[in-house]
Amino acid sequence: MARLSRAIALFLVLLAALGAGPVLARAPVVLAAASLQEAMTAAADRWTAKGHERPVLSFAASSALARQAEAGAPADIFVSADEQWMDHVAVAGFLAARTRAPLLTNQLVLVAPANSRIALAIRPGFPLARALGNGRLAMGDPDAVPAGIYGKQALTRLGVWPQVAGKVARAESVRAALALIARGEVPLGIVYATDARAEPRVRVVGTFPASSHAPIVYPVARLRQARSADAEPFRRFLLSGEGKAIFRRFGFGTR
Template identity: 40%
Template structure:
C-alpha cells in the first residue's frame, strides 16, 4: 500500500493544480468578456418619405447602427403586415399607426407623435405666388398641366391634399387633373423636374428641394392635423423611439421644417 501512496498523492496534487488553473483561466475569460464593449444593437426603421433628411441626421446621433427605409406610409404599413423585418415605424398619418395596432403588429403603448407638419402648394422657382386659392385660380395656374400629389388613399400627404381641395370646393373639378404618386417625394420630384406645374407637399419637402418654391401655405384647419406617429415593433425599436424624443432630435426636426 505504501508503494502506491506517493504516485496517488502526486496525481491528486496534479489534479488540484489543473483544477486551480481551469478556475484561473475561467476568471481571466470572464474579466476579458466584461471588459469588452457592449455588442451594438442595429435597428431597422421604416419611415415616411418626407422624413428623409431629418431622420438621416437623427440616425447619425444614435449610438448604434440605423438602417432607414423610406416610402409612403401605406406601403410601409403593408410591408410590416407582410412580415418585413422592421424594429420601428415613423409614419405620416395616425390612421396607418392605428391600422398596425389593430393587427397586433406594434408593441403596446409605444405609439407617440414625434413631429407635426404643414401642407403647402409648390411650383417652379419662377412661378408666381398664389395668395388666394380657388378652383378657377388653380386651373389657370395649371394651364392644362397636372397637380402632383400623393395617392389620395395610400399616401398621407395625398389624403391631406384631398381634404384641402374638398375644403375649398375644388375637388370635383381638379380630381381629373391630378398626377398621384406613391409617396410625397415623388410628387415633389415631378414639380422639381417641371413635369407638373403645381404640387401639394409638406413644407419640409419644399425646404429640401431648391428647384421649387412655396406658392401658398395651406391653413392648418383646412384639413386634418398633420402628425407623425412613431411606434416600436421590437424592443430594439423601443430604444430608438426614446431617442426621437430627445432635445437633440426635436431640434433636428424643427430645423428641417417640422413642428415639435
C-alpha cells in the first residue's frame, strides 16, 4: 500500500510538471533509477549547457518508475537499473519502437558505515549473519527493487540467504538503503558500487562476484507517450560518446 501511495504521488508530481507551463512541456521528462542521481544530473547539466531546455529528472526505484510509465505518466524517457523492469514496460506496450538500448553497467557491493571495523571476504558461505549480530542488512526490497533483486540472487548463490533473509531491512530504493547505512542505523548493506562512491559516510567491505548475480545492465528507452521534441535527441545524447563519458566519471561502466 505504501509503495502504491508513493507511485500515485510521483504520478501527480509529473502531471503538475507537465502542466506547469510551455517551457516544461518542451523539456524531456526523464524517469531515472535512483542510483543515477548524480550522474544523470551531470548529464542534464551538460545538455542544458548546449542550449537546450533542462530535462525534468524524476528519480525513484525502477519498479516505481515502471508503474508510472504504465499508468501513462507524462514522461518521455525511462532509464531502468535492470532489464526486468524495462521488459515489464515493453510487454505492456509503453516503449517507443526501436528506441531501447543498453546504456550502463554497475557492480554490487557490501558496505558498512565508514567508521565500522567489520571485515568480511565475500565467498560461498561467508559469515554474513554473524557479522550482522543483532543488526539488519539494508538493501532494496528484494521483491521489487533491482539492487535488492541482484542482492538476493548473490546471497542465494553464495549460500547465505537463508541465514539473513529474516534480518533484511527492505528499503524502497537503493538510495534509501544507502541512507540507512550512512546514518549507522544498520551495520551492513548492499548497494551499487556507484552509490558507495557517492556517499563518503560508507566504505566498501567487498564486491560481489559478477557470477553471483545476473548482469547489472541499465537500459534506456523513449516512452510511447513522449511529447517533448527533445526526447529523442536527449536519449541519443545519453548514448553518445560524450554522454557515456559523463557516466564513467561517476563510476559506471558503459555499453
